[in-house]
Amino acid sequence: xxxxxxxxxxxxxxxxxxxxxxxxxxxxxxxxxxxxxxxxxxxxxxxxxxxxxxxxxxxxxxxxxxxxxxxxxxxxxxxxxxxxxxxxxxxxxxxxxxxxxxxxxxxxxxxxxxxxxxxxxxxxxxxxxxxxxxxxxxxxxxxxxxxxxxxxxxxxxxxxxxxxxxxxxxxxxxxxxxxxxxxxxxxxxxxxxxxxxxxxxxxxxxxxxxxxxxxxxxxxxxxxxxxxxxxxxxxxxxxxxxxxxxxxxxxxxxxxxxxxxxxxxxxxxxxxxxxxxxxxxxxxxxxxxxxxxxxxxxxxxxxxxxxxxxxxxxxxxxxxxxxxxxxxxxxxxxxxxxxxxxxxxxxxxxxxxxxxxxxxxxxx
Amino acid sequence: xxxxxxxxxxxxxxxxxxxxxxxxxxxxxxxxxxxxxxxxxxxxxxxxxxxxxxxxxxxxxxxxxxxxxxxxxxxxxxxxxxxxxxxxxxxxxxxxxxxxxxxxxxxxxxxxxxxxxxxxxxxxxxxxxxxxxxxxxxxxxxxxxxxxxxxxxxxxxxxxxxxxxxxxxxxxxxxxxxxxxxxxxxxxxxxxxxxxxxxxxxxxxxxxxxxxxxxxxxxxxxxxxxxxxxxxxxxxxxxxxxxxxxxxxxxxxxxxxxxxxxxxxxxxxxxxxxxxxxxxxxxxxxxxxxxxxxxxxxxxxxxxxxxxxxxxxxxxxxxxxxxxxxxxxxxxxxxxxxxxxxxxxxxxxxxxxxxxxxxxxxxxxxxxxx
Numbered sequence: 001x002x003x004x005x006x007x008x009x010x011x012x013x014x015x016x017x018x019x020x021x022x023x024x025x026x027x028x029x030x031x032x033x034x035x036x037x038x039x040x041x042x043x044x045x046x047x048x049x050x051x052x053x054x055x056x057x058x059x060x061x062x063x064x065x066x067x068x069x070x071x072x073x074x075x076x077x078x079x080x081x082x083x084x085x086x087x088x089x090x091x092x093x094x095x096x097x098x099x100x101x102x103x104x105x106x107x108x109x110x111x112x113x114x115x116x117x118x119x120x121x122x123x124x125x126x127x128x129x130x131x132x133x134x135x136x137x138x139x140x141x142x143x144x145x146x147x148x149x150x151x152x153x154x155x156x157x158x159x160x161x162x163x164x165x166x167x168x169x170x171x172x173x174x175x176x177x178x179x180x181x182x183x184x185x186x187x188x189x190x191x192x193x194x195x196x197x198x199x200x201x202x203x204x205x206x207x208x209x210x211x212x213x214x215x216x217x218x219x220x221x222x223x224x225x226x227x228x229x230x231x232x233x234x235x236x237x238x239x240x241x242x243x244x245x246x247x248x249x250x251x252x253x254x255x256x257x258x259x260x261x262x263x264x265x266x267x268x269x270x271x272x273x274x275x276x277x278x279x280x281x282x283x284x285x286x287x288x289x290x291x292x293x294x295x296x297x298x299x300x301x302x303x304x305x306x307x308x309x310x311x312x313x314x315x316x317x318x319x320x321x322x323x324x325x326x327x328x329x330x331x332x333x334x335x336x337x338x339x340x341x342x343x344x345x346x347x348x349x350x351x352x353x354x355x356x357x358x359x360x361x362x363x364x
Numbered sequence: 365x366x367x368x369x370x371x372x373x374x375x376x377x378x379x380x381x382x383x384x385x386x387x388x389x390x391x392x393x394x395x396x397x398x399x400x401x402x403x404x405x406x407x408x409x410x411x412x413x414x415x416x417x418x419x420x421x422x423x424x425x426x427x428x429x430x431x432x433x434x435x436x437x438x439x440x441x442x443x444x445x446x447x448x449x450x451x452x453x454x455x456x457x458x459x460x461x462x463x464x465x466x467x468x469x470x471x472x473x474x475x476x477x478x479x480x481x482x483x484x485x486x487x488x489x490x491x492x493x494x495x496x497x498x499x500x501x502x503x504x505x506x507x508x509x510x511x512x513x514x515x516x517x518x519x520x521x522x523x524x525x526x527x528x529x530x531x532x533x534x535x536x537x538x539x540x541x542x543x544x545x546x547x548x549x550x551x552x553x554x555x556x557x558x559x560x561x562x563x564x565x566x567x568x569x570x571x572x573x574x575x576x577x578x579x580x581x582x583x584x585x586x587x588x589x590x591x592x593x594x595x596x597x598x599x600x601x602x603x604x605x606x607x608x609x610x611x612x613x614x615x616x617x618x619x620x621x622x623x624x625x626x627x628x629x630x631x632x633x634x635x636x637x638x639x640x641x642x643x644x645x646x647x648x649x650x651x652x653x654x655x656x657x658x659x660x661x662x663x664x665x666x667x668x669x670x671x672x673x674x675x676x677x678x679x680x681x682x683x684x685x686x687x688x689x690x691x692x693x694x695x696x697x698x699x700x701x702x703x704x705x706x707x708x709x710x711x712x713x714x715x716x717x718x719x720x721x722x723x724x725x726x727x728x729x730x731x732x733x734x
Contacts, residue, residue: 043528044499142401172400172555173599177687181667181678188698199528206669206676226693229672240530241672289673289691311582312561314647 002068002160002193004032004055009064011050017062024050026217027063032161032195034069037187039196039204042214043240048197049165051214055195056083056163068160084153084162088169090145092152094138098129101137102151109156123151126189127182143175147182154186161193168203180206201241205229213237229287230351235358238285244317244328247291248355251284258284258354261323265347266300271354271362280357288330290351293318293337294344301344309337320345365426365516366391367412367549372421374407381407384420385575387568389549394565396581397553399596403570405553409519412551414438425516441515443523447502449494455481455505456490462513480512483542500531511542520552524559536562557599561585569593583732591718594643600676600687602643602712609637618659622682626659630708631725640721643712649688650705651677658705661686668696679704 010027017023025047032038040048053059054066057078065072073081092101102120111119124130127147132140137148146167153162164183168176180203187194196207204211205225212219213228213236221233232238238246251258251265253275258265265284267275275282294301304320304327311333318329318337322345329345331337354361367389374382382404389395397405410416411423414435422431430438441462449458456477463473481487484504486497494502503523510518524532540563543550554560560567560581567584569576569592577584577593588594594602608619609628616628616637628635648654663681670676675694679686679702688704696702713722723730 043530173557174400174555174595174601177600177678180669184667184669185698199530201529202671205671225670225672243529243533245530287673310562310564312558313585313645 003034003070004161004193005067005070006030006054007065007067009051009054009061009066011047011054011059011061011063023062023217025054025061028219030212030219030222032193034193035191037194037196037207037209039198039208039211040214041198041201041204041211041240043199046214047217048214050217052163052165052195052197055161056085057081082156082158082160084156084159086146086150086153086162086164086167088166090142090149090170092137092145092148094136096137097133098124098135098137098140098148099133101148102129102133102155105152105156119155119157123155126154126186127151143171143179146171147179150179150182150186154190154192159192161195164194164196164198166198166200167196168198168200176203183207201243205241213240231360231363232285232353233360233363235283235285235355238287238353242287242289244288244330246285246287247327249284249286249322249325249327251282253278253282253354260284260302261325263302263322265302266349267352267354268349271352274361275354278354278356278361283355283358285353285355285360286347286351288317288328290348291327291329292346292348293320293329293331293335294346295338295341297342297344299346301346304343304345306337306339306343309339365549367517368422368424369408369411369418370422370424372411372418372423374404374411374416375419381573382411382418383574387575387578389551391549392547394543394550394552394563396560396563396565396567397551397570398555398557398560398567399570400555402572403596404573405570406521407573408570409442409521409551409553412517413440413442413519439516440519441510441513441517442519443503443507443510443521445522445525447494447499447506447526449502449505449509451494453493454490455486455492455494455497455508458494458505459490459508459512462509466513476512477508480508483511484508484538500527500535503527503535507539511546514546514548516548518546518548518550520550522553522555525555540564557585557597560597567597569596571596579732586726587720587723587732588643588712589720591641591643591714594712594714594720598645600646600689602645603649603684603686604714605642605644605684605686606639607642608639609635611637620661620682624661627657629657631722631730632708632711632713634730635713635722639716641714641716641718643714644686644706645710646676646687646689648707648710649686650707651675651688651690651694651702653705654707655709657708659708659711660703660705662701662703665696665698665700665702667698668694670695677702677704 007029010023011025012023014022042048054061057076066074103116106116124133198204212222215236221237228241235248249260251260256272258267304322306320308319310317314333316331320327369387371384373384399405411418417432422429459477460473486504564581567581568578571592577589585597610617616633618626618628661681663679666678666680668677670693675690677688710724715721
């Protein structure tokens, strides 16, 4: 177990980087507390895997220092860092039994067979693999194989941290729940530093205490799942977290109102004040969950044209347009929306965020 | 065209992949094949494509038996999970390739390639090679090649599974629009219930090589004919609990196996006394009561997951695990004692064989309207 610090870390795959755009990971400082559960979340190419490879030692960063418990580990091999990794695809030996697969990393390090036995049984117990120990791995499902991969990572007692690189990609939705539960239980029981890389917001948010959202090689927000949902610091976080993501409406602020496509939207006084003083391009952010559709223009309802109503079980997603700007609204299943009648959208005053040049202005 | 799979089955090396199944795919219909891995989705697609000959049964296209007719002689197009393109051809030539096989005129090819590329927003990338594209763009190219030739049957085998989820949202939206405009039977395989709901159309629920149910997507969602369909068409899976209903003092009482009881009300009071499996979707299990007649269960927190906007609490009650889904953030610790509430109005009753006996009232009825 270890605390991991990254100081001034940057990485470029180009030998002599000249400008910011040449960097896959732009200069950053990050701290990973001992025993924390973290996620690196972002789209393909955002630099999350590069960052993970720097932690594991597969990649030597172009700049900066990486410390495990305050000791510099730059240049040290993955093995010397005592990092365990779980990848997208299960890494196990098909011809071996589950027991031998779990024992392999220990035997490899010449751990006495008696100790191997105790440890394998402990890990099998935690992962519900006890009844499978005698089975050959080749006949097992992808999800059990992935759990065995996880077990192989956990079996060593000197592990500093465990890194997950999109570990649930090949797992069926129905089984993902089970594995996520096991990861959480392991985290509560074993007090391990865990870092989880994914592009899937649900996996990141449910797994981690702290999520780092990455875009173009930079961490644009670090926060708890609630922070990222309630108070996205950047328009991209608003868009990326949530399905559908936050509505981001280009606007101007005039006389205490936001103007979107010429339509007046009522906003709280505080937002109006910061907005009036801002110089950059402004956008009003509000999540589909905090909007509603009504047939009347009362209570500050803004006229919209409803384009589509999708039924998704216990709720509907309504796609509508204010002028040419698309807005999505999440409404309860029992709401009756008639696309052909006059519809208005209402915005909750407590959940509006104003962005200047994509960065939030009114967060506490 | 209309396609009928008549009593088809597929066995390979003595292993059954598809048990005897019947399926009719109507003209211009969108059909989602929904099921977990190894449920038979890909096998069914390969049979539809003519890549695999069924062990028994017939495939009829507009009444004509085409069983055994190879893939090249059928008017189909297919998109796979992997982004499959000709790496030595430009995007333009990739999209044009099926048209060249059809020996269309050059001007016609040009027109169709441009039109399809525009539809998939890759019209500015026609001169590039697949390796110069992002994953999303490569899949757009593969889709364009499938869409360009106006096939009578379009097969998509989990086409979005290898893409980032935001890209999935975007492409799924666009595809829906494209499907609507085409005179094609679309078959779309997925493991994700939410994707099936978003696509709409019809859904075929597959489970272990059997068709658990086939019908309009919303009907299958609201009226799962059996436990398999209910579980497959919910994420997290539908919770299933065994109960006994007994007549006591003129009212009905429900018994859980551990002896906990509840008053049977709303639509469930129509059930005869006996043993049932109750099915409850996670969103209808809450941390605070929905109504006065909720069924309350006490248990222990097995796991609490917060997604920012929602909380999923896994609760252990005797030997049963139940998942509740609530809006908002509700932190709980593993091992906490907890009360959870089942919304009585949304409970399904299945018999002990797993067949639907009673669905919740919906628009004043217990059965599909269509």
